[in-house]
Amino acid sequence: MEPTDGKRPTIYDVAREAGVATSTVSRALTNPGRVNERTRDRVVEVAERLGYRTNALARALPSGRTRTVALFVSDITNPHFFGIIRGAEQQTRAAGCTLILADTEESPDLEAAHIERLSGSVDGFVIAASRMSDQQIGELTGRHRLTLISRQVGGVPSAIVDHEDGTRQIIEHLASLGHRSVVYAAGPRRSWLAAKRWHAVRAVSRKLGLSATRLGPFPPAVQGGAAAADAALGQGATAVIAHNDLLAIGMLRRFTDRGVHVPNDISVVGYDDIFGADFCSPPLTTLAGQFDEAGRLAIDLLLGARDGTRPPQADNQVVLPSHLVVRGSTGTAPS
Amino acid sequence: MEPTDGKRPTIYDVAREAGVATSTVSRALTNPGRVNERTRDRVVEVAERLGYRTNALARALPSGRTRTVALFVSDITNPHFFGIIRGAEQQTRAAGCTLILADTEESPDLEAAHIERLSGSVDGFVIAASRMSDQQIGELTGRHRLTLISRQVGGVPSAIVDHEDGTRQIIEHLASLGHRSVVYAAGPRRSWLAAKRWHAVRAVSRKLGLSATRLGPFPPAVQGGAAAADAALGQGATAVIAHNDLLAIGMLRRFTDRGVHVPNDISVVGYDDIFGADFCSPPLTTLAGQFDEAGRLAIDLLLGARDGTRPPQADNQVVLPSHLVVRGSTGTAPS
DNA sequence: AAAACGACTGCAAGCGGTTGCCAAACTTTG
């Protein structure tokens, strides 16, 4: 029954069929209060009958609002981002929007390129673990709606998991097991988080009277673990804190291969509590945080800011709690 | 220097500044052969100077081609899909397009709803592990560009990893270890793959003279493993093939908890070789396949078909090879 | 030298909605 030549019906088709103007159809469908109930019912009925679907592109063109947001992750392979992606996807959907996903491959240039490319087809960006400089991010904020995850930059809304308090929990845990020194196996040089975690490790260690050493940087992946493990053994470490769980798991494997027993000979702690941290061998003691919540929150911050519901102010920097999950990879210090 | 009032420059701005018509600007930028080299250079120079970026929406509106594709996964939590997502993302980007990601939460209705919603803003859909019926998919193919992963339906392009040959490898491996019977812990009822895997298990078992039993269905997640493990023990199984690695890992944990030793008491095999399969305890014997390649291929099929490069025929059903990775979770049958 | 031909480039009509402005119709008020 569609008056179309095989194409999707438009508001013109609906308008003709219902005997009204396109403007009325448009209002009937999007601005219910603005049109008489009877005509609205008729329009809706006709639209339904014709199988009319509004064309998102056409709708977005005049307003510029696409109801689409982009999420960038620095490495789509890393299970750490699963939670973030899932949370962001859920919340985006809940807001009736669409999520675009892009992998930035640890490259600040690729981040910028993606923004450049998507700018205009997207209402805003959520960047997880951005590798761009503070300055770059600052400049971008002027031109685009932007929200960060696992990164803080003055004036930019963000959601992070508390690394300071979390690191305190880690170090106190190790100290309570009798460890007098810790080694930190660092993540990528450009990673803001890697820097922050090291700072926290050093600060807390100092306060508790432990010595802290930094090794690395190592690639934040399972394969990076071998070098990190060897380096830690070279230091004669009794406890090592890895930049993230991937690295920690890689270290565990290397220790096993080298006949080093965890936790008797050395304790290992990771960050993030990723998938697998609970069933590797031994199960990993790690700092857990609600990263799916961070993903949700980042979307809220972005979309809320967009609607003017919340002012996009500097104080939109949410810090989520973290808690230590103690498993088998940590034990009393060897004597 | 931009003649704009803070907004992005458009081809009108470029046209005015370069002293040509907008149509010339458009052609100069997209259809190089259609315009004199000198004017083209001038246009390009002006566009550059003004910081002109083409508006993807406006470009897509007349043509209907958005250079965007959507990927659906049935459960974004499942690490199995990350290879697929990564491959699809890479290939989409390589083709200069944009990827939209959506979670369908194991629901055929949600798949349909997503298609409905995105139809018009997307050039095509890649659906991984679709839960829709063959008939639904068939109907959709008429109206949308569609490619499947881990699912075959007549006439629809698809990429799957060989489950028949793979299952043969699994059963032969188990038979060679002296097992005389296998138990299959099934996945979701709506899963095409679960059905296929069971069929293959049964067929190959029969051929090799083993008995095969199906249990389940179980949720294809780590949590589903406990029930599956208990059921397998109830059957007195010596070897169990799990619908996927998540389920297999869950079973391993349950066996450990119940004091059942793997592989001495029972052998466990999974499918997919997901992240974690190599470091769970014991490491999991599993059927590996190149799922990132499947993701890439699905995009190629979709985009190639779109450009008319390949005919969107039924024979566009690619089957990727699979190979068994033997690890510690399988051993000789108990006597 | 006139005709035919190409190479460029401009005109203008969309693509499918949204929305400011205005007129018609209907209500309420004095």
Add this chain to the structure above:
DNA sequence: CAAAGTTTGGCAACCGCTTGCAGTCGTTTT
């Protein structure tokens, strides 16, 4: 019953880019 006010619905102008058609010129063909 006229004046003022309130709904309701249509007109038409965008949003920014693409593209069929046609016009302008400089060349080549006969």
